[in-house]
Amino acid sequence: MSSARLGTFDAEKWWRPADLATLPAISRAGSDDAVATMDELLAGFCSPDDRLITRRPMAGAVRDGLAAAGITFEHVAVDGPHEPFERNVSRDLVTGYDVEPYAVLPATAHLSDSLPDTAVVAQVNSKTWSNALAADLDLPGTGTVVRSVAELSEVVSRHRSAVVKDPYGVSGRAALVVESPGVLRAIERTLTRQGKRIELVVQEKYDVRRDFSAHVRISPDGTWHHRGIQVMTNRGLRHMGSSPATSDFVEFLADRGYHDVVASVAEALAQAGYHGPAGVDSMMLRDGTLVPLLEINARHSLGLLSLVLNERAATHGLAAHFTQLELNVPAGGGIADLCGALTRYTGGEREGVLVLNGSTLTAPGGRVYFALISQHPDALRQHLLDAVAAAGMSVRGVAHAA
Template identity: 30%
Template sequence: MIGSERRPRIHCGTFDAETCWRDDKLTRLPSIPDLQTRNLVNAMDELLFVFCQKQDTLLTRYAMDEAHLHYLQDIGFRFTNNKVDLDVSLPPTASSEMNIFERLSAALPYMKLEELVQDVELEPFAILNGVDVLAEQQGWRFHAPSLQVIKHVNSKVYSTELKDKLGIWNVSQFIRSCTELDSIGKALLDSGPFLIKDTFGVSGKGNLLISTEGMLNRVSTYIAKQENNDRQTLFIVEPLLNKEMDFSCQFEILPDGSFSFISVQQVLNSDFAYQGSVTAAPPLIQRLEREGYWELMQAVSNSLYESGYFGHVCVDSMVLQDGSIVPLVEINARKSMSLIKHQLDMYLDAHSLEGYLTYVSMVGSTPIAFGDVLHAMENEGLLYKNGCRNGIIPLSANTFKVNQQRDGRYKARMYVSIVASDLVEGEQLSIRLRTLLSSLAITVSS
């Protein structure tokens, strides 16, 4: 229920905010453009339904799947959503590079939305260019730091310098030219592989592992060509640490500067890319308590507030195989996948259940309706329903179908919350889901 002091909210966002924050004048690491993967990220905004309460509205780039919406309503989620894709409502001259807020500013005058509740607050996933214009255009309440502050505190430059300021062990070095990359990189290779990090890289994008001098030479040459075209270089390099576990801390800095702790989640990564989140085990929480981790997060919060930031924060941390804790890897001054996981925790806790957040990557060759997937999951006893003690909650349908085409292979992804008594039971459910998807002529990635 919505309390008397909570206004209805408009939820929306772009999950690759770092791409929007990045300075185009900087050199880039080599990468292969992938339109289908980009489409998947654009469709992830539907995951924001977890933050919605009954009077809230979720505006997504692609209209949510009707079968998926009915399922979510059946298990207790109620919210309003746009019924057509934003692109359908945009004028023909609209740019394909618009972020979600710019798209909404252009599309809303043309859209036939259900009348929005008045006196609402805009609740974005991350602050991007045009969000304040959209709020003013629609008369929505919106209070957030400036875009300049957002870019400043989300840069890995900020988190790297903050480590030194707070006296945290820091193995990172700045690279400001291809010449520095070449010399410092060769010195690092003497001790083993190292990482080159883009200042706005995220979830595997913008991290490059260098293991040989030949790889280093090719990257240095690639950077040099861009510098010759008047681009500036700013990367961070650090030795590849012998990591045992990733985890993250979520907290919120209120507008008055006060610190509100939310959760700690263990993060499952593969090749530096996000794979899922599980609730941090009690021994880790107890150890963080003993080693002053909470006081350090308070210090991080204070520094962010002094820099002009308030709002949600996700601090990435890790445990190394020698047992030592690296408390600050980087800062995400925005909402996060781990915050989405926490929101699902609260939903499941009301039913005395637990779950973990993950996704399944797939490749298909023929279109499949998401409603058919839900039906197949229900027939196999996999689909979570109210009253079940275990099951799988499909969290996204657009990431499953956004790339579907009549001819040709397409990439698909389905985010899920696996409701189980423990990780062993959860893994069994995950295997059953993958087997089911494979039976539908979908190739499931390992």
């Protein structure tokens, strides 16, 4: 059956209980706008008979590049006054399709009777739930859940450097590194001032050698299958890109019992009543410690998108390396200029850059995601940076961010 694909990427915002206190905000200019238009990334999951529903129209340059790479779909743009976006989508638009949301939200429930219960989805996506599961499995790297300012201060004091996480934070948002008394005092003041219920996860700030994730698909009957492993590139606590794991690394993890942990996570999710895609975030530390369960994303993810794109590329003996750039854009510039300057991927054995989104890219700038289709992507990284310059744009921050 063909799928209708849609969804809000800041799903955690809509799972988060309203009575929870929040950590001090970390301002990122334009981040809300960037997240709002990430739904067009779901094109990467599409088959030709699928329907992609986004909140904004897609640029011809983006669709043409996807089509040249063999990614085609029916597209419908639905804008509206409501947030999250799913509230603007009528059931008629998805009738006859298997509904595949990026994440299951309360606002998604009216679109299909076959989705998992939204309360279950919210529960298993909480870092509190995944931390409890890691503790039950007696895994290394388990954090501590704190429910008061006093508890927070006491637990943080046990660590030379700690990470304090909101249970519904994502990709470094609502997670703060505490390495000084001043940062801790700022958090304490913010929490006290709000007078709300406190629930935070405190973990040691690990010395990480490699971040990676495992991806599974859980069926409604509770059976599941393993999709694969992606190695992640992170900057601080923020996800920046993904690449396929080497066979040697996959074998190394198997020898360390990692696949058994993934199986336990999948079974726990199924027992809780969840079905659909799920990712397990994991780490290998510099001292050799394997932290197999850091967090669970019971939804689609950028790592899963990278994996699917790699499966497409692998049929031609290539690999997909998922990456992003924050760009400064001159007045009048846009995604068509960048696409025009790139050697784009057109399928087959030819290497190239696949532009995955960016339809709304305009001055003064924004974020664009790419797949570098090659077994050896370094030359393509430089080509991408050269194309950015040729389009009259520049990279925000460090030039080697690709």
